[in-house]
Amino acid sequence: MNGVYVVFKKELLDTLRDRRTLIAMVLVPLLLFPVIFVGSNWLVQSQMEEAAEETLQVAVVGEDGQAPPSSFRKQVASAPNVEVVDALPVDTARARVKDGSLDAAIVFGASFRQQVEAKQAGTVNLIYETEDDFDVLVDRIRPLLDQYEQQLLRARFDAMGLSTEATQAVTVREENLASEEAQMAQRIGGFLPYIFLLFCFMGAMYPALDMGAGEKERGTLEPLLTAPVSRYQFLVGKTLTITLTGLFAAVVSILSIMGSVWLIEDIPESMLETALNILSPGVIGVLLSLLVPLTVFFAAAQLSLSFYAKSYKEAQSTVSPLLIVVLVPAVAGILPGISLNTTTALIPVLNVALATKDVLAGTLGLGHLALVYLSLLGLAAASLVVCMYVIRSERVLFRT
Structure with missing residues (x-):
């Protein structure tokens, strides 16, 4: 074990001196989420x-020279920060909306008055131009039309001696038995695995590239292999270092998210308390226990490819696309209808994403959790065996 410690200490010090690793492991997750959430x-x-x-x-x-209802015009004119433009032909109003000199045009149909008097629905066209589905302009104008419609309905029902409640035959009272914490856990559990899996992989990638292909390029790999440590100790020391950096990046990303939530202004206090209750130390501990074997797999797989590559550039071009392979199952865990069961518990990465959702919601069964651990431990062990083969085979390690 002394050999493992020597390799681990050496690689950890080298990693902490590497600027790219520190940026990926600390700076990016630490600054990214405050910028995204708060900014x-x-x-x-x-x-x-x-x-x-x-x-x-x-x-x-109004169409065909008809005057629009004066009551509606007064209502629009009294709205805050709204100026009414009168006496425009419809075509001119449409053209001015198109060229931006008007924000919107409200056009009453030629038969609007007759339709309303006949207790029919009067035709009104709201003309605007926007590519944004959440445009505030529409949200400011549409309530004016809704308010005018309610006025007409009240007048119509008063004339008939009826209450406006006569139009409402059924009152539906919705009661969701799921707690607010469970609902928020489901939402958080959708994107949280995507985040920490991303940074876990990224945090492990740069040390793995440097410890394999990087050392081959610098000519420092041969002296390490001739040092008085076994290949097994050599592998374990490097894998521990890479695993530690990956886990550290994941933890920093989670803490950064929690800190960013605190910094958001106007967030309801109840929502903030619920979010912090969900991300309790116990929950984070379970999530880390799921990440440990998965990060060992990331470390061993990336280290194997890094040793196999002839150069740092080749290793980077080989390992980087694997990020997509990792994120696809993580994204699949967000999709509706996909839940943790006996089958999905055995699918790497997807099982972590689904287990995270269940852990946050407090619905994770011990049987499924055991299958997830079994799958991840088996995957980690298999990747270590492959990496051990690569390290022991000088033909593979120093291929030309």
Whole structure:
């Protein structure tokens, strides 16, 4: 074991001196999520506030020269930050919306008044131009039309001696028995595995590339192999270092997410407490126990490919595409209808993604958990055997 410690200490010190590894392991996960969560939230809020305060130019016109209802025109004119443009032909209003000199046009049909008097639905066209499904402009104008419709309905029902409640024959009261914590756990469990699997793989990749192909290029691999340590100790020491960096990157990413949630302004306190309760130390401990054997697999697989490659560049081009192979099962775990069962518990990466969702929701069964561990431990052991073969075979290790 002394040989393992010597190799581990040497590789760990070399890793901590490598700038690329430190960036992938610490800097990126530490800064990325505050920028994404806090920055995007601030940007969206500022854009929405700016759009809500912008003065809208809205034309209120009627088809075929008909005057629009004066009550509606007054309602629009009294709305905050809205200016009404009158006396425009419909074609002109449409053209001005198209060229941007008008924000929107509300066009009442030529028969609107007759339709309303006949207790029919009057035709109104709302004309605007936007490629954004969440455009604040539409959200500001549409309520004005809804309010006017309610006024017409109240007048119509009053004339008939009826209450507006007469249009509502059934009142549905929804009662979701799932707790707020369980619902949020399901949402968090969808993207959390994707995040820590990504950084776990990335955190292990650069040390693995450097310990294999990097040392071959620098000419430092041969002296290591002739050192008084066995190939087994050599493998274990390197694998432990790579596993540690991968796990560290995953932990930093989780802590960064938790810290980012704290930094978001205007987040409801109940939601914040629920999120922190879900990500309790016990839950994080279970997640790390799932990540350990998977990270050992990442480490051994990447190290094998790194040793097999003739150069650092070849190793990088071989290992990097594997990230897609890892993320596809992680994304599949988000899809509806896919849950942890006897079959999916044996599929690497997917089982971790699904088990994470169940752990967060508190619904993970011990039988399925045992199958997940069995699958991951078997995968880790197989990858170590392959890596041991590569290290022992000088024909593979120093191929030309």
